[in-house]
Structure formats: structure tokens, C-alpha cells
Amino acid sequence: MRMVDIIHKKREGIELSEQEIQYFIEGYTEGSIPDYQVSALLMAVYYKGMSETETAILTKAMVESGETIDLSPIKGHKVDKHSTGGVGDKTTFIVGPLVASVGVPVAKMSGRGLGHTGGTLDKLESIPGFSIEITKEKFIKQVNEKKLAVAGQTGNLAPADKKLYALRDVTATVDSIPLIAGSIMSKKLASGADSIVLDVKTGTGAFMKTIEDSESLAREMVNIGNNLGRQTIAVISDMNQPLGYEVGNANEVREAVEVLQGKNISDLRNLALELAAHMTILAEVFDSYEEAISTLEKNLDNGKAFEVFKTFVEAQGGDVSVIEDLSKLPTSPYYFEIKAESEGYVSAIDAEAIGVAAMYLGAGRATKEDVINHGVGISLKKKIGDPVSIGETLVVLNSETEVPQDSINKVKEAYEITNKPVEKKTLIYKVIK
Amino acid sequence: MRMVDIIHKKREGIELSEQEIQYFIEGYTEGSIPDYQVSALLMAVYYKGMSETETAILTKAMVESGETIDLSPIKGHKVDKHSTGGVGDKTTFIVGPLVASVGVPVAKMSGRGLGHTGGTLDKLESIPGFSIEITKEKFIKQVNEKKLAVAGQTGNLAPADKKLYALRDVTATVDSIPLIAGSIMSKKLASGADSIVLDVKTGTGAFMKTIEDSESLAREMVNIGNNLGRQTIAVISDMNQPLGYEVGNANEVREAVEVLQGKNISDLRNLALELAAHMTILAEVFDSYEEAISTLEKNLDNGKAFEVFKTFVEAQGGDVSVIEDLSKLPTSPYYFEIKAESEGYVSAIDAEAIGVAAMYLGAGRATKEDVINHGVGISLKKKIGDPVSIGETLVVLNSETEVPQDSINKVKEAYEITNKPVEKKTLIYKVIK
Numbered sequence: 086m087r088m089v090d091i092i093h094k095k096r097e098g099i100e101l102s103e104q105e106i107q108y109f110i111e112g113y114t115e116g117s118i119p120d121y122q123v124s125a126l127l128m129a130v131y132y133k134g135m136s137e138t139e140t141a142i143l144t145k146a147m148v149e150s151g152e153t154i155d156l157s158p159i160k161g162h163k164v165d166k167h168s169t170g171g172v173g174d175k176t177t178f179i180v181g182p183l184v185a186s187v188g189v190p191v192a193k194m195s196g197r198g199l200g201h202t203g204g205t206l207d208k209l210e211s212i213p214g215f216s217i218e219i220t221k222e223k224f225i226k227q228v229n230e231k232k233l234a235v236a237g238q239t240g241n242l243a244p245a246d247k248k249l250y251a252l253r254d255v256t257a258t259v260d261s262i263p264l265i266a267g268s269i270m271s272k273k274l275a276s277g278a279d280s281i282v283l284d285v286k287t288g289t290g291a292f293m294k295t296i297e298d299s300e301s302l303a304r305e306m307v308n309i310g311n312n313l314g315r316q317t318i319a320v321i322s323d324m325n326q327p328l329g330y331e332v333g334n335a336n337e338v339r340e341a342v343e344v345l346q347g348k349n350i351s352d353l354r355n356l357a358l359e360l361a362a363h364m365t366i367l368a369e370v371f372d373s374y375e376e377a378i379s380t381l382e383k384n385l386d387n388g389k390a391f392e393v394f395k396t397f398v399e400a401q402g403g404d405v406s407v408i409e410d411l412s413k414l415p416t417s418p419y420y421f422e423i424k425a426e427s428e429g430y431v432s433a434i435d436a437e438a439i440g441v442a443a444m445y446l447g448a449g450r451a452t453k454e455d456v457i458n459h460g461v462g463i464s465l466k467k468k469i470g471d472p473v474s475i476g477e478t479l480v481v482l483n484s485e486t487e488v489p490q491d492s493i494n495k496v497k498e499a500y501e502i503t504n505k506p507v508e509k510k511t512l513i514y515k516v517i518k
Numbered sequence: 519m520r521m522v523d524i525i526h527k528k529r530e531g532i533e534l535s536e537q538e539i540q541y542f543i544e545g546y547t548e549g550s551i552p553d554y555q556v557s558a559l560l561m562a563v564y565y566k567g568m569s570e571t572e573t574a575i576l577t578k579a580m581v582e583s584g585e586t587i588d589l590s591p592i593k594g595h596k597v598d599k600h601s602t603g604g605v606g607d608k609t610t611f612i613v614g615p616l617v618a619s620v621g622v623p624v625a626k627m628s629g630r631g632l633g634h635t636g637g638t639l640d641k642l643e644s645i646p647g648f649s650i651e652i653t654k655e656k657f658i659k660q661v662n663e664k665k666l667a668v669a670g671q672t673g674n675l676a677p678a679d680k681k682l683y684a685l686r687d688v689t690a691t692v693d694s695i696p697l698i699a700g701s702i703m704s705k706k707l708a709s710g711a712d713s714i715v716l717d718v719k720t721g722t723g724a725f726m727k728t729i730e731d732s733e734s735l736a737r738e739m740v741n742i743g744n745n746l747g748r749q750t751i752a753v754i755s756d757m758n759q760p761l762g763y764e765v766g767n768a769n770e771v772r773e774a775v776e777v778l779q780g781k782n783i784s785d786l787r788n789l790a791l792e793l794a795a796h797m798t799i800l801a802e803v804f805d806s807y808e809e810a811i812s813t814l815e816k817n818l819d820n821g822k823a824f825e826v827f828k829t830f831v832e833a834q835g836g837d838v839s840v841i842e843d844l845s846k847l848p849t850s851p852y853y854f855e856i857k858a859e860s861e862g863y864v865s866a867i868d869a870e871a872i873g874v875a876a877m878y879l880g881a882g883r884a885t886k887e888d889v890i891n892h893g894v895g896i897s898l899k900k901k902i903g904d905p906v907s908i909g910e911t912l913v914v915l916n917s918e919t920e921v922p923q924d925s926i927n928k929v930k931e932a933y934e935i936t937n938k939p940v941e942k943k944t945l946i947y948k949v950i951k
Binding site for chain 2: 088089090092093096119120121122123124125127128131132191252254256257258407
């Protein structure tokens with residue numbers, strides 16, 4: 086088998102065989118196939134796509150290129166949740182305890198990575214004392230006993246994907262739906278869950294800007310999961326504005342806890358319920374969506390999910406008093422209020438710009454070396470559809486130093502106000518099974 | 519400027535600017551842009567093509583990546599001829615002296631390379647004593663005095679093209695018409711001629727199998743030449759069977775000399791006249807095609823071209839008595855005759871298969887290290903359209919050892935005989951100016 090023939094075949098739009106895909110992934114991982122052949126193949130894939138079968142084989146090969154996590158010592162049906170990434174997305178902190186509250190084990194492994202705000206791990210670390218460095222044994226024991234644990238991802242998961250992603254990034258081959266789908270799913274599948282619920286974001290603040298692209302990506306991922314023996318469901322949810330009102334690390338933990346305490350932040354609460362419902366149905370706890378939603382709503386309102394969250398925080402060394410009194414969460418000394426300069430209705434909030442503004446404050450990492458500041462963040466006071474009058478506060482920025490001008494400008498640019506009433510955004514566009 | 523943005527732009531089918539193309543060729547030549555980004559760009563070019571302007575800029579940048587040959591010390595209008603490569607193509611040995619016979623200086627620089635038979639240099643070296651290693655001074659003096667010289671190509675011509683070609687070869691991006699055109703033309707333009715006549719072969723034995731593809735390639739090359747200030751004409755000629763009857767090194771010199779001596783091997787003679795006519799018109803020796811052809815035919819028939827050839831051979835140290843008595847050219851001891859096994863008409867001769875058979879005999883190089891045997895070769899006795907009866911000789915193979923079976927098989931496979939009369943092949947399909 087020769088790599089040049091594989092490239093030629095894909096270039097002509099002919100489906101690659103299992104042997105060919107395995108040959109290429111194995112050779113690339115071990116270094117016998119050079120970058121320059123792989124990048125040519127990736128560009129051909131960009132134009133010619135990959136069939137459902139090819140994408141599943143590619144994903145499987147990427148999973149098999151490294152270690153996989155064995156969750157079998159954990160009793161019960163393990164369901165994982167993955168979001169394609171949005172601004173202000175703190176659903177994990179609500180979904181985790183909610184699903185655990187009906188007995189479904191949640192064994193969450195997370196990374197840090199780059200982004201507008203920190204990852205799940207960074208956000209949790211805004212709770213004083215909280216540790217994500219727990220042994221494998223303790224992790225499994227905690228999930229079995231408390232139903233919820235979050236740990237830093239260890240092990241060499243899907244190294245082929247890491248190598249491919251780095252190459253795609255510098256060869257303009259990132260935005261190929263089968264390649265994106267394979268990349269996400271290879272990491273999820275290597276993490277060992279039995280079933281997967283995907284939250285595919287769509288809109289200006291998401292990687293996929295249109296519903297059509299988001300749906301294509303969702304279908305590809307669902308197909309991969311199902312083809313490789315893991316039941317997978319995707320929810321396509323709105324990212325035309327940040328989720329909820331808070332962006333930052335402590336800011337997002339605070340808002341999530343408020344929802345766990347019963348506050349109705351409708352988009353955040355409803356998305357968490359929707360994702361939790363699908364997870365518990367996949368775990369076979371409920372037979373119907375209606376039954377799932379009504380029980381989960383009850384567990385949110387009666388504080389059961391909040392109790393699970395507190396137990397979880399305590400088990401991982403976090404200071405529970407902070408969760409009970411959110412004013413103890415880190416904040417920063419400087420505030421800046423952005424006020425409306427015209428009257429009307431908020432018609433758009435560029436989520437990506439809000440994310441960048443938060444990063445400028447120090448909430449996220451532009452490079453791996455950056456240190457996150459847990460106490461800085463952005464609080465939106467108005468969302469799409471809200472009426473505003475001149476001088477009313479749109480956003481509050483909270484910073485460690487005098488609030489930087491570039492951050493203020495970004496937020497200002499993000500807001501659009503029109504003189505006619507604006508409809509609220511749909512939250513859930515579609516569920517793909 | 520970032521290479522990833524250039525790849526992205528081409529991927530989207532947007533025309534690249536002069537700055538972008540220069541940046542990429544310069545960076546690739548000096549090594550600051552890696553292979554893996556270039557191969558992704560090449561694959562995008564494969565799908566999206568390049569405009570006439572882009573192709574001309576690319577070619578210019580490749581020319582400027584290395585040395586160029588200065589032919590200005592040679593008096594008169596220098597016209598070069600280039601063939602895209604075919605089996606049995608020995609027109610250079612006729613065209614050169616023919617054009618020189620009317621006073622047009624022919625300063626030919628040739629390479630060796632791989633192929634079914636040797637290159638121009640290897641073929642000339644079948645004349646005992648002939649040397650292609652002459653100094654630049656002697657080369658120029660010889661062209662000025664004798665109007666014809668052939669030397670081995672020296673100097674670092676179009677190194678960007680060499681690097682790109684090697685990369686295309688292993689990334690399935692060879693067969694892109696703008697890239698092929700740019701590659702050929704960069705070397706021709708670096709060689710310094712004022713005008714260029716291209717012989718674009720078409721058919722089973724050519725790189726371009728269809729008239730349409732050959733015409734596209736021809737047009738691209740003519741556009742490049744004209745855009746970069748060198749008048750360029752392309753003749754699209756048949757390569758659905760070998761040109762003439764002889765394939766090999768001494769074999770081809772022998773057949774070319776026979777034409778110079780007045781023998782009418784019609785396809786070879788007519789193609790040589792056609793190419794020479796365009797060259798002399800570009801050199802402004804003749805005003806009309808008819809005038810050119812009639813003078814050139816005369817110089818072929820009256821032996822003037824043959825005299826130029828002999829003078830040229832002598833000037834480069836070759837034994838002229840061999841040219842006067844062709845039986846002195848090298849041959850080999852073993853012969854094998856392939857005879858017709860059915861009666862009818864020759865309907866096809868796979869030129870590529872004949873070429874491969876010649877290489878098996880030792881006439882060409884499969885790898886750079888192979889040593890050429892000047893005395894082996896293949897003589898066709900029948901060509902397309904010829905009637906044959908059972909037992910009649912189709913081909914004679916001449917070999918240094920017992921004629922190898924793989925070579926015999928290849929030739930047998932190459933011939934097709936049908937029971938109905940077959941039309942002769944058209945020789946010249948089109949002239950592109």
C-alpha cells in the first residue's frame with residue numbers, strides 16, 4: 086500500500102477502504118507517513134468529503150492510535166456530555182448533579198486547553214480548595230458512591246487526532262465536517278462512556294454559524310457514535326448570544342449554582358434540563374422525555390441536584406461554604422458599566438466578541454502559558470429581545486486592574502440595538518438521534 | 519503574510535495575488551515554508567485551478583528562484599523547441615540542423631532524466647566520440663559559427679520547480695494542467711531562448727491522453743510564454759503510436775539521419791518540417807508558412823541540413839564517418855522477430871508499452887543509477903493502418919543478451935490487429951498560437 090495511491094483515490098472521490106484508512110492513521114501516528122502527504126489527503130477530504138463508513142473507520146482508527154479509558158469498574162450506564170463550545174456555557178455544572186440525582190453515574194474527564202474562558206477544570210478551581218487531581222481509584226470510588234466526579238484528563242487519548250488537528254490548523258483544512266466530527270468523537274469514544282449526548286452550538290458565537298452546518302456536524306457525530314456501538318444523541322442549541330448572563334470562571338460557577346438553587350435563568354436552565362433528559366433516557370432511567378423532564382425539574386426545584394453538587398465539591402476538597410454563600414467566590418476590584426447609548430431593543434449580542442472581551446480581562450488563555458484569573462468576568466444585564474432605554478446598563482465588566490479599553494470596545498461592538506421589538510431567540514433548534 | 523491564509527484563499531477559489539505567489543515560491547525555495555503547507559496548496563490548486571495571470575506569475579517566480587542562462591552573446595533570434603515527451607521522438611536531430619540550415623541559431627541545452635529511452639544527450643552519445651561537455655565559451659562560439667550546438671544543462675535552473683515537482687510526485691498532484699504548464703515553461707524560460715515552439719504530444723503514449731487535455735496544456739503554455747514576453751507556439755501532434763519506426767538510442771539517431779539523407783519516413787519528416795517551419799517563422803526568417811515549408815523541404819532534399827548536422831557532430835568530437843555509414847552505429851548481437859498471428863490491419867500500437875519494452879532491453883533508465891545501452895532497441899515494421907498477413911514481421915527487438923520475455927510480451931500486447939481496413943492517424947491536430 087502506498088500513501089500516494091490513497092491520496093489519489095480520495096482526490097478522485099473514491100471511497101477509501103478500512104485497510105487504507107488504518108494504514109494512513111497508523112503510519113501517521115508512528116511517523117512513517119510524512120505531514121506533506123497527510124496534508125494533501127486532508128485537502129482532498131475537504132473537497133470530496135468522507136462517507137459515513139469512512140468517517141466511522143477514521144474515528145475508530147484515531148481512538149485505537151492511543152490509550153482508552155476503562156470505565157467498567159463504575160457501576161451503571163455511563164453517559165457523557167460534550168459541547169462543541171460556546172460563550173458562557175456552564176451547563177455541565179447543572180447537568181452533572183442533575184443526572185447524578187436520579188442515579189446515573191457521571192464520570193467526567195476534562196481538559197484545559199485554550200479559549201475565551203477556562204475549561205470546566207479551571208472554572209471548578211475558582212472554588213477554594215477544589216482539586217481536580219485525584220487518583221484513578223478515588224475517582225472511581227467517588228463516582229460509585231456520590232455519582233459525580235470531575236478529573237483532569239490523563240493518558241495519551243487519540244494521539245492521531247492531536248497530530249492531525251495541529252496539521253489541519255496550519256493547512257486550512259480545519260473546517261471539514263467529517264474531520265471535525267471524527268476529531269471530537271475520537272476523544273469522546275476514547276474516554277469510555279457508554280452513551281454520549283452532544284450539545285452542538287449554532288450561531289455567531291459557535292464554530293458552526295448556520296443551522297445547516299450544525300445539523301450536518303451533529304448527524305456526522307451521531308452516525309459515528311452509533312456506528313461504533315455508542316448510542317449518541319445531539320441537541321442543536323443556540324449560540325447567537327452567550328448562554329445565561331455570566332462569562333468568566335467564578336462568574337459562571339456562581340450562575341450555575343444559582344440555577345441549582347432554583348433561580349430561573351431560562352436559557353441556561355432549559356438547556357441543562359434538555360441535555361439531562363436525553364442523558365437519563367439513554368441511561369434507561371426514564372422511558373419518556375416527559376417523564377424525564379418532570380422528574381429532573383422536580384430535582385432541580387427541591388434542591389436534590391444542589392445537594393449532589395455540594396457533596397461532590399466537598400468530596401474533591403472544595404469549600405462548601407462558598408457554594409452556600411456565593412459572595413465568597415473570587416471577584417476583582419475594578420468594575421466598568423457599559424450603558425445603552427440609544428433606546429430600543431437588543432437585537433444581537435456577538436457572543437464571540439464577548440468571549441474575546443473576557444479573555445482580554447484575563448478569564449481565558451490565548452496561549453498555553455497564560456495564567457487564568459478566576460475572579461474576572463463579564464455580566465450581561467440585557468439579552469436579545471430585552472427593551473433598553475438610554476443610560477441603562479447593558480453589561481458590567483469586572484477586572485483585576487482598571488478595565489482595559491480593548492475589552493470595553495469589544496463589548497460595545499458586540500451589542501446591537503434596534504428601534505423595533507425583537508423576538509427572543511429559539512433555544513433548542515433540533516434533536517438529532 | 520501567512521501561508522495558511524494563502525492556502526485558505528486558494529481553497530475558496532479566490533485568485534492569488536502576485537505578492538502571495540512570490541511569497542510562497544520564495545519561502546518554499548529557501549525552506550521557510552514547509553512541504554506540508556505547500557502540498558495542501560497544491561491539492562487546492564488541483565481542484566480550483568489557476569487563472570492565466572496566476573500561472574504566469576507562478577512560472578516567473580519559479581524562473582526567478584534560480585539561475586537563468588544568458589544567450590545574448592549569440593547573434594540572431596534564438597528559438598527553442600520542447601516536446602512534452604513521446605516514444606520514438608527523434609525530431610530534434612532533424613529540426614536542429616534544418617533550422618540552422620536557414621541561419622537560425624540553435625543553442626540546445628538538454629538534460630538526461632528518466633525515461634523509456636535516453637534523452638537527447640544519451641542518444642547523441644551513441645555516436646562514437648561525441649561529447650556534450652563543452653565550455654560555455656565553446657558552446658557560444660560553435661552556435662555563432664556553425665549555428666548548432668547541444669550541451670548538457672548546467673546551472674541551477676528553476677530550483678523551485680524541482681522541489682515542487684518532487685513534492686507533487688508523492689502527493690498525487692502531478693496532473694494539474696497549470697502546474698504542468700508552469701513546470702515545463704519555467705525550465706524553458708530559464709534557458710534563455712527568445713521564442714519557443716512546443717510539441718505537445720497527444721494520445722495513448724503521451725502524458726495527455728486526449729486532444730482536449732493536450733489543447734488545454736498547450737494553451738496554458740502558450741499563454742505563459744506570451745505573458746512573459748517570449749513568443750510561443752504549440753503544435754499538438756499524435757502519440758497514439760511511436761513516431762517513425764525506431765525506438766532506442768542509436769536506433770533513433772540512425773532513423774533521424776536517414777531522414778536528413780532524404781528518406782521519406784512520413785510522420786517523422788512531416789513533424790520535423792512543421793516544427794522547423796514555426797521556429798523559422800518566429801525567428802522572422804520567413805513571412806509565410808508556405809515559404810518556410812518549401813525552403814525547409816528543399817534544404818532537407820538537397821542535403822544542406824545533413825551537411826549542418828555533420829559539421830555539428832564533427833565540432834563536438836563525433837566520428838562523422840559513422841554518420842556517413844550508419845552501419846557503424848552501435849547495435850547488439852541478439853534479435854527477436856515478432857510475427858503477426860492473424861491477418862488484417864494494424865489498428866493500434868500502444869506507444870507506452872513499446873517504450874517500456876525498450877527500457878526492459880536497456881535503452882532507458884528506470885532509476886538515475888541505471889546505465890544506458892546505446893546499441894539496443896526496437897524496430898517497428900508495421901504501423902497503424904498497415905495491412906498484415908499471418909507470419910509477417912511486426913517488430914524486431916535487438917538486445918545485448920537473449921531477448922527478455924517481458925520485453926517480447928510488452929510488444930505483443932502493444933499491437934492490435936483488426937479484420938477491417940483502418941485509417942492512418944492524423945499527425946498534426948492543431949497549432950495553438
